[in-house]
Amino acid sequence: MSIELILFIIFGLVAAVSGILMITRSNPVMSALFLILNFGSLAGLYITLNAQFIAVAEVIVYAGAIMVLFLFVIMLLRPEHEKLAFKIPGIKTFSIIIAIMVFFQLAYMIFFAHPGSIIKPDVAASIKAGTVETIGRELFTNYVLPFEAAGYLLLAATIGAVVLAKKKFV
Amino acid sequence: MPVPIEYYLVLSAFMFFTGVAGVLTRRNAIVVFMSVELMLNSANLSLVTFSSYLGNPAGQLFVFFVMTVAAAEAAVGLAIIIALFRNKLTMNIDEINILKW
Secondary structure, three states, X not given: OOXXXXXXXXXXXXXXXXXXXXXXXXXXXXXXXXXXXXXXHHHHHXXXXXXXXXXXXXXXXXXXXXXXXXXXXXXXXXXXXXXXXXXXXXXXXXXXXXHHHHHHHHHHHHHHHOHHHOOOOOHHHHHHHHOHHHHHHHHHOOOHHHHHHHHHHHHHHHHHHHHHHOXXXX | OXXXXXXXXXXXXXXXXXXXXXXXXXXXXXHHHHHHHHHHXXXXXXXXXXXXXXXXXXXXXXXXXXXXXXXXXXXXXXXXHHHHHHHHOOOEOOOOOOOOO
């Protein structure tokens, strides 16, 4: 077994298990912590895919910024125990069965289509595509308009969050 | 790259449907929101996988913009949840039904 496959199995298992633990914990703080673990292992998977910049951005933006915001809001609001009673009985099992069924359909599609036979991976091109240099050059040449638009989107979101969280808004 | 591309795609599909199950089964608004983040991340994993196996940086740039939108979405969504909590004193999405008629 090569080192890449071992790393994929470790990080993939951690990502899958922490995702399942995230949706099954009844305490939202535990859910948030498992989601942070999931994002950390995703950053490891990005490293195995030679995407250095995205891996670092995942840790800083998702695990660092967004999840800290989530944890702040969870701890700010009153922790209440989730009422697991649904208005329609059996809807929980039904939705889990639907999710598993569609997952197996998708997995069957992926193995049936077998994209590995069409895509010939080129390691040198893959390493070059993931560097900060390439991403930065693309961002400031071909993608400069979406980049500016993303800046305006963040400004609008900041103003919107301030206005929404103000007292006596609704 | 010795890991077949299918493994990454199946892991991404698994994480996506974990998120779907979370959205459908949980009643806490913040946990539902976190499940949506999980689905966004599984889509990001697919994009980075294809970008890396094809040697084309476009997928990773797309992931960069998805992260920007996710950050904006988290800020606005959490502000909405705080505003709702101030009015209804609950985070249970079954009780937040003022948009239903």
